[in-house]
Every structure is written in structure tokens, then in C-alpha cells.
Amino acid sequence: MNIRRAVPASLLAATTASALLLTACGTDDTAEATGSGSVDVVASFYPLKFVAQQVGGPEVRITNLTKAGVEPHDLELTAKQVAGIEDADVVLYLKGFQPAVDKAVDQNKPKHTVDAAALSPLEKHGTEVDGSEHGDEHAGEEGHAEEEHSADDGHDHSDGDPHLWLDPTRLAAVANGVAETLAQADPAHAQDYRTRAADLKGKLDALDNEYKTGLANCQRKEFVTSHAAFGYIADRYGLHEIAVNGVNPKSEPAPGRIADLQDLVREKGVTTIFFETLASPKTAETLARDTGVSTGVLDPIEGIKDEAANDYFSVMRANLDALRKALSCS
Template structure:
């Protein structure tokens, strides 16, 4: 997030030209048509490229047997810092359908724009994005409100590098917003591959039902807790906090790799005492060093709250739904759910 890592222009141009040469083998109408001709070349399946895991999950669940999904971000790779290689750039140009989330991966955003694939869908356009700083839904009052406001403003400035006008792109961590995106993805797949539209509609409905059940579990599980405040490594959980009436306090703002200031650490110690916070959460794809340092400094425990940017052997679940359930269990324990 904090560093825009772009592949060199010459490499990108060369890579994309390979993909465009592959596309040029079809007539203009073939390239813009429903998956018919293109899908026929790829074993009868729509060739889908997803930018990272949350998009991959949607494409696989909704596309089912009618899509062949590949992802630009391999398991274990921190998506914000992804560097595109020659193969990935060429892969974009050869896709029948691209699903990405603008604002998470600047290098990917630019490469996708350059690829110019007609069926390209930005998940951020399928729901309403909001601005979130280092905390959501809580006012700590005059004691440290001014100091915190400065931290939040700094976070929003940084996020402006990711999202449009400083918006928070972590929409998949809110099951309701993720369901909105799922509906939009389903509709776009129907248009890209009308021959299999009925299957996409059926799969979309099934996925939305599972996400609705997940939303209900979060509402019920977090309705009555001893505290509403949780501390995380970075501000990935703004939408989740807002949805379920919680307060997210991040150690290092919107960048998972940035170091917190001494003032922020002091403030977190005060917040933890005031709001009876007992746990500092870290995530699976970045170092837990900072979280453990802050926890030790304040006499707190540590646990995992996974932003689900990728699934690895360390993930507490095999897919999005399972990991979200693990997140719910971790929040219930940390917040003292009754």
C-alpha cells in the first residue's frame, strides 16, 4: 500500500503485447462477444483472471464448472506489495474476463488498464465505498481525541494512494457488502457468457444465501459483549466494525507494514485501559512482531484476525466462509461475548 511497486514500463509493454497478439488472432467481434469462441479455445470454459483471493473466491463460487480461474496473487504473497512478472502481465491480455478490486494493488490496476480486456470488472464499482481511518464508530473524547484524529487523518491520506478519494477498499470483510459485490459479479458473468447465465444466477443465489447466514451469525455473536473495541495490526476491518457496531483501533493505519509512532503506541495503551481491551490482533501474511511488541507493552494477549487476503496452511479455514467464522470466534472471545 505504502509503496507503489510497478513493473518497468518496457517489461509491461512487452508482456502486454504478447497477450494482445494472442487476442488479435480472433476477429474484433470474437474478442467482444459472449464467451463462445474464446471459451471454445480453452476447453469450453471462460478464462477468468482474479487479482487476489477475495476476487478468486467469488469467481470460483459463482462461475462453478463453467470457468477456469487463475489468480495473479499466489497463496502466501502479501497482495498490497505484489510485483507483476512477465507471465502475469501476458496472462491478463489472454483472459476472457478479469475480476479485480481497484485500490488494493496499484501495479495490478495499471496493468489491467493497459490490457484492455472488454470483460473487466472492478468489484469496487459494485458497492458503495466509504472512508475509514484508524477507528470506526467510537469517540474517545477530549482526553486523546485530537491526537487520534491526527492518526486517522494520516491514515486517510495514505489510503488515498489505494482507493478513490481516500476510500477504504476492504469491502469483502463485510458479508453484506461482499454479497452486493457477488450479485454484481454474477450479473457480469451472465453478460460475458450468456450460454451459462442460468448456472451463474443459481450459484450467485446460493453464495448470497451463505453470506446472509454469515451476517446473521456476526450480528448475533457480537450483539452483547463486554467491550466493543478491538486492536488490529492495520485498518482492514473498518467495514466489519461499522456493520456490527464495533470500534477498530489499528496499530499502523492502513499499511500492514508501516511502523506505529511512539504517540500512537501511547494512545493505544490508554485506549486499551479505558475500553477494557484484552487482545491485540495480528494477521497471517505479515510479521506479528509489531503486534506482539504493542501487546507486551500493554500487558495484552495476541490472537489472529485474518483479513483473508490469501489462504495458506496457516489460515484458520479452507476458504472465505470458514476463515470468517474463525474471525467471529476470535472476536467473540476477545470482546467478551455473552
């Protein structure tokens, strides 16, 4: 059992203020821990909670810092959540994705941490504004993703696109790292964690094959999204993402971006403008209406509203179906 150290007064005041702000915004901390195991795991948002559940099994008790159905980019922590990070046996997070979590981990030094970005290094995806591709490490590759970043999105994504879990093979690498850290925290069940991680990798490899097969023969490669979250899918499966907003879904398009997008939609024969479940669809709906195309849902799986009805696999398969329809795949 961990012994809780006193939270510094300055940090307590800051997190209390954050809690009041959360309550005012309707996103207060009401997430409950799941599981009854003896290893306390804190996950910063849904994809990492999912990995913890799959790999940890009955040995773990998991707290998700981001309430189900809440957009995680702008998470603020309550004093209770900060204390939970301090006391946890293992903390799973993605450095640079949720600055409040980064700060709490740095200040409170939990026993064991897993930074998903360290297990599967982030990539930078390209930009397309006027139909021409701009160079980066993927320039010239078939799977070039297009992304328009807002200069003031308020998040540190200088090291790359954080949405690595949308590539099943990258999530498998994270699962292996989680298994090894859980094995360090709970050596008595080390083999159980490794076995479950291997089982999860097998399922993720099968999902990867479904995507490869399902997106292999499509009439078009370009898809338009409201949020630049799908670069890893584009890279891995030979598609092109054209994003209205940057990595942060609350960012606003740069001046002239909508006009450029209208031209791209017509030029590329795009049939669908995708919006997502946790962000406003207004811009996507406007772009679709102005260009005479349909709208659809493509979920970045940053959070799931009803975890009793859906999980990572079901949403990823729904995304695959949506892409196949939009891209006229056979």
C-alpha cells in the same frame, strides 16, 4: 479463444524487471490456474478468486494473480501475468488496492472487467488517536471504526477502505455483479451464474446473521488490530476498531502512536491485541507485552496459505470466534 496482441516493449521490460524483483523477494509467480472451464477468469487476489469459484462453477478456469499466502497489497506483475490479463475473458480486481493490476487493466483493455469497488462503493472509516472520534460520514454512529493511516503507505486509498469483503453483504453485491459479467461473457450459461450467485448470497446472509447474533451482547466494543482492515466489520456490527497501522499492513505507526495505543488499551479494558497471518506480528506482540494483555489472530482474508484446508467462510467464522472471546460476548 482470444488472440493475444503483442505486449509493448516498454511494458515487457517493466514487467520483466518486476518479475526479477519478485523472485528476489521470494514471491515469484507460481500460482496455477484452477478449473477446466472454457471461460478464462483472472482474479487479482483471494476474495475475488473465491467469488469467481462460487459463481463460475465448472464453466470457468481461474487464475489468481496473487500467490496463496502472499500479502497482496504490493503485488508486482510478471510479463506472463500481464499477458494473462490481456487475454482473459473476465478480469476481477479492486481498483486502488493493487496499483500494478490497475495499470495492466488500463493498458491492456481485457474484454470484460469487474471492479469490486464499483459494485460496493468503498467507505472511509474514522480515526482515533487520543480517544476522541474525528468526524467523517460515520461520526456519531455506533459502528465507528478507528484507523491511523500512514502518510506514505504508497497506495491510493483516497476513495476509502478497500477491505469490503469482510462485510458479507458487500461481498454478496460483488457476487451479483460477477454473475452478470460472466453472463455477458458466456450467455449460454447465464442462468447458471445467476443461480450460483443467489446461492452464495444466501450463505453470505446466513454468515451476516451469525455475526449479528454473535456480537450482539458483548462486555466491550473496542478491539485492537495491527492493520486497519476491519472497519467494515466494526461499522456493520457496532464495534470500534483501534488500528496500530494503516490500510497497508507494512506501514509504520506515526510517532507517539504506540504510547497513545497503550493508553487506549488500558482505558478501554482491551484484553487482546490482534495480529494477522500474512504480516509481521512484532508490533502487536510488543504492544501486548507492554500492556499485559494477550495476542490473537484476526485474519483480513487478503490471502489464504492453505486453500485446501480453509476458505472464506471458515476464516470468517474463526474471526467471529476470536472477536467473541476478546470482547467477552455471551
